[in-house]
Amino acid sequence: MDTFLLLSALILISGVMAAKFSNRFGLPSLVMFILVGMMLGSDGLGFINFDNPYTAQLIGIFALIIILFEGGLQTKFSTVRSVALPSLSLATAGVLITSGIVGVGTYLLFDITWLQALLLGAIVGSTDAAAVFAALKERNIKAKMGATLEAESGTNDPMAVFLTISFIELILTPDASIIGLIPSFFWQMGAGLVIGLVLGKVASFAINRIKLESSGLYPIFSVAFALLTYGTASIIDSSGFLAVYVAALVIGNSELVYRYSIFQFNEGFAWMAQILMFIILGLLVFPADLFTADVMIGGLILSAILIFVARPAAVWLSTIGMGYKMNEKLFVSWAGLRGAVPIVLATFPIVAGVEDSEFFFNVVFFIVLTSALVQGTTINLLAEKLKLMGPKKDTPHHSIELISMGKANAEMMQFKVDSDAAIVGTKLKDLNFPNKANISAIVRDENLITPYGETEIKSGDFLYILVATKYEKELKKVLEQKQKRTKEEA
Structure with missing residues (x-):
């Protein structure tokens, strides 16, 4: 043995x-x-x-x-x-x-x-x-x-x-x-x-x-x-x-x-x-x-x-x-x-x-x-x-342990902000998040940022959001909204 x-x-x-x-x-x-x-x-x-x-x-x-x-x-x-x-x-x-x-x-x-x-x-x-x-x-x-x-x-x-x-x-x-x-x-x-x-x-x-x-x-x-x-x-x-x-x-x-x-x-x-x-x-x-x-x-x-x-x-x-x-x-x-x-x-x-x-x-x-x-x-x-390489896979350099608190019915979500996301340029205090959702941390350019009301979301940010489980789908709808394109852009 x-x-x-x-x-x-x-x-x-x-x-x-x-x-x-x-x-x-x-x-x-x-x-x-x-x-x-x-x-x-x-x-x-x-x-x-x-x-x-x-x-x-x-x-x-x-x-x-x-x-x-x-x-x-x-x-x-x-x-x-x-x-x-x-x-x-x-x-x-x-x-x-x-x-x-x-x-x-x-x-x-x-x-x-x-x-x-x-x-x-x-x-x-x-x-x-x-x-x-x-x-x-x-x-x-x-x-x-x-x-x-x-x-x-x-x-x-x-x-x-x-x-x-x-x-x-x-x-x-x-x-x-x-x-x-x-x-x-x-x-x-x-x-x-x-x-x-x-x-x-x-x-x-x-x-x-x-x-x-x-x-x-x-x-x-x-x-x-x-x-x-x-x-x-x-x-x-x-x-x-x-x-x-x-x-x-x-x-x-x-x-x-x-x-x-x-x-x-x-x-x-x-x-x-x-x-x-x-x-x-x-x-x-x-x-x-x-x-x-x-x-x-x-x-x-x-x-x-x-x-x-x-x-x-x-x-x-x-x-x-x-x-x-x-x-x-x-x-x-x-x-x-x-x-x-x-x-x-x-x-x-x-x-x-x-x-x-x-x-x-x-x-x-x-x-x-x-x-x-x-x-x-x-x-x-x-x-x-053969020109078949895609975009570089982005991962945050800082490690934040994602957790699920089953008894508390809450989740810690990770979300990467793409350049065409509707929330780009929005201040945290202006976000239309569900009441039971809060951004706990932001990883930007290899730096860990403590968020507050005036913090502005930028393209490439990794958001760590604590959300009540029953509001998770509602939060995802907000996060996945895209920017409206103008006629010239279209």
């Missing part, structure tokens, strides 16, 4: 330091986490001898639930709605096209059956939510591009899981028919969507209605609903991952008490899940088996097919007539990162006992590393070259 606790501490500390240095060196954090796992494993420093695909699969699925949930919480409905059709097309037809092209390349490259080749194509067919969310976070990519990639990665797992499980079944049960498995896919997508919507509404209602003694219980309550959503969907053989992402979208776009606490807890929990997942997956692979001629040469060729042929073909064909420009399609093609999902899916054939599955696992692992290193390190550079 003492050794286990010590190693757990070392893993988490190593993961946090890896995240720190990944930004400094321009490497995706998942690469650093995987390298830490490989270094700690039996082929590295020998601290941990781990070779259990069952445990890795369990940890991977749990971590993906947490990561998808946090990503969904942070996503705005208004942004997703505008890219819903292309994202859904990429998540279904795009995965199918990618899997098919990579499957053909795998069949031509290795001495295996068609079903085995298509199985490997299915495993690497989907982009990865953990990798995409981490790569786009804090980067100033245009909202449309970020929303497309995040919505795709949050919803394309059902197709990849369906294809992977279907090909495993076809390999192990020769009498099975692919046509007979198609209704299962529509059930997984449809039921997963409905369960996510229903439990997302239930969770939002429950969080707001329940009166807990400690504010620290609300974030745990939200995570419990994420696990409940996945479990409920999985029990009826629908897509748990899709259900979790949809439920998180509903919860994140609802009015919540203790919103800041819930979001902050889930962000930290998602980081911990990501660290543990990638380090565990790094422990599962043995460098002596990974860095062999067959795996490296085959992995590099398949990576090239995936990055330069399969993914671009999938994006171009899946977004025909959907208003995407050439530079936008190029960026979406390049930013389709592979990560934890393909590695976790690569454990499915091992657990099922498919022939040559350990070799497939190593090839998939190598493809993921290549994708992360080649694509992940160049996302910002490509976005700049």
